[in-house]
Amino acid sequence: MGVTGPPGPVLDRDEVDRALARLGAEHEAIETSLLALQDHAGRRLLEGAGLTGVTKERWAATEASITLLWAYFDAYAGALRTAREIRARRRWSSREDLAELTELLRGECVTVAGSTVAAAGATGPDGTPGRLSERYSLAALVDRMNDLYATSLDVVVSADAVWSALPARIDLLAAELQRTRRLAHSVGVRPGEHPAGDDLERITRTLTGLREQVVSDPLAFWTPAPGSSAPGGGRPDTTVYDREARALEEVRREIDAVLTVRQDAEQRLVKLRDLLSRADRTLAEARAARGEVLAKIAATEVPVVGGPPTVLQEQLSTAAEYRRQAQWHRLSPLLEALEQRAEDELLRARESLTAVTAPLAVRAELRGRLDAYRAKVARHGLAEDPLLTERYDVARRMLWSAPCDLRVAEQAVLRYQRTAAELLGGGPGVPGQAGPEDHRGESG
Numbered sequence: 001m002g003v004t005g006p007p008g009p010v011l012d013r014d015e016v017d018r019a020l021a022r023l024g025a026e027h028e029a030i031e032t033s034l035l036a037l038q039d040h041a042g043r044r045l046l047e048g049a050g051l052t053g054v055t056k057e058r059w060a061a062t063e064a065s066i067t068l069l070w071a072y073f074d075a076y077a078g079a080l081r082t083a084r085e086i087r088a089r090r091r092w093s094s095r096e097d098l099a100e101l102t103e104l105l106r107g108e109c110v111t112v113a114g115s116t117v118a119a120a121g122a123t124g125p126d127g128t129p130g131r132l133s134e135r136y137s138l139a140a141l142v143d144r145m146n147d148l149y150a151t152s153l154d155v156v157v158s159a160d161a162v163w164s165a166l167p168a169r170i171d172l173l174a175a176e177l178q179r180t181r182r183l184a185h186s187v188g189v190r191p192g193e194h195p196a197g198d199d200l201e202r203i204t205r206t207l208t209g210l211r212e213q214v215v216s217d218p219l220a221f222w223t224p225a226p227g228s229s230a231p232g233g234g235r236p237d238t239t240v241y242d243r244e245a246r247a248l249e250e251v252r253r254e255i256d257a258v259l260t261v262r263q264d265a266e267q268r269l270v271k272l273r274d275l276l277s278r279a280d281r282t283l284a285e286a287r288a289a290r291g292e293v294l295a296k297i298a299a300t301e302v303p304v305v306g307g308p309p310t311v312l313q314e315q316l317s318t319a320a321e322y323r324r325q326a327q328w329h330r331l332s333p334l335l336e337a338l339e340q341r342a343e344d345e346l347l348r349a350r351e352s353l354t355a356v357t358a359p360l361a362v363r364a365e366l367r368g369r370l371d372a373y374r375a376k377v378a379r380h381g382l383a384e385d386p387l388l389t390e391r392y393d394v395a396r397r398m399l400w401s402a403p404c405d406l407r408v409a410e411q412a413v414l415r416y417q418r419t420a421a422e423l424l425g426g427g428p429g430v431p432g433q434a435g436p437e438d439h440r441g442e443s444g
Contacts (some may be wrong), residue, residue, distance in 0.1 A: 011102045042160025053217035062155045065148045072145050079110045108135045157232030162218035165236045170211045187258045187328045194329045196254045261332040265323045275342040280308045282349035290356045297359040298403035305352050370413050377420050391416040
């Protein structure tokens with residue numbers, strides 16, 4: 001819609017002709033806009049829908065505005081028709097004709113009955129309730145029509161945008177929800193028996209209510225664009241829809257996990273039995289090693305080895321029973337928990353074995369160190385040295401006798417190392433190390 005020129009002095013013939021041409025084009029543009037609004041699909045839907053809430057209120061006001069728009073347009077068209085008739089009286093308009101045309105084109109010469117304004121619930125140009133009649137200039141009337149058209153079109157376009165976007169998406173999500181429900185029932189996921197079944201029921205209720213609300217009150221789901229004055233500026237509010245779509249996706253993943261359990265339950269149960277069996281064997285080995293350490297190693301603390309937890313075996317039996325009864329929704333979380341606990345149990349058993357056998361590992365390291373030094377001094381021809389032989393025999397007797405005192409045996413090995421280092425010409429050895437390297441070579 002356009003805007004007429006401002007009032008001014010008496011127009012000449014050329015100015016009148018240009019103004020009439022402009023007003024004629026403006027008349028056609030306004031009429032086209034009003035007819036497009038009348039034929040808009042959103043307007044037809046609003047007329048036939050059972051509206052509620054904010055949409056019902058705004059559409060009632062919009063219908064009145066559209067009625068008023070046509071009344072204003074008829075008054076505008078009448079004024080334009082009168083101006084054309086005055087101009088058509090004679091080829092060269094008189095001074096009186098031009099003055100009349102100037103007043104008609106630029107003055108407040110368009111009268112709209114106050115009953116029409118009041119019936120539409122509108123106010124006058126100054127914002128006061130409509131009087132018996134309202135007078136407008138053509139420019140003011142066009143401004144008034146522009147405002148009413150923009151607000152009316154905003155309601156129609158916004159409602160149509162929500163109806164075009166949300167119901168179809170809700171229907172697609174509802175169809176996916178039904179497929180998920182059937183799949184859930186096939187694996188025993190039902191309301192009251194599994195949390196995912198309860199979630200599916202809640203999502204179903206929410207989507208049903210959401211669709212009813214969107215159809216009856218679309219403007220309640222419209223978010224205007226900040227700072228936008230264009231009709232229909234904004235977007236549909238999909239917050240509730242998006243939340244339920246995410247919830248359905250989570251349920252679907254859980255159902256997929258249950259389906260996966262149904263496919264590989266036996267393989268996972270076999271793996272669980274193997275893990276627990278390995279943990280039991282490792283604990284048995286640790287208990288046996290503890291007895292050996294207590295018999296062979298003196299003056300040392302050996303940690304106590306616990307027995308296998310019977311609760312894991314009981315839960316494994318329960319899992320096998322769930323599988324036999326095809327209770328996949330119960331088996332799925334139980335298997336996940338069992339797999340983690342079985343891994344933890346095997347790790348605990350291995351740590352117990354390592355802790356228990358640590359003294360034996362220390363003794364083995366001391367034996368290896370003693371024999372390595374024995375071989376080294378033999379290569380240098382010192383195997384028969386009386387002091388070395390005596391200290392070697394003491395250390396060996398301590399390491400190969402039971403029970404073995406590791407602290408005393410380690411000191412004996414260190415004394416042998418230091419003696420060997422001194423005889424090899426390297427000076428006193430460093431306690432806790434293998435001793436100095438011989439740089440004289442084998443020929444020395």
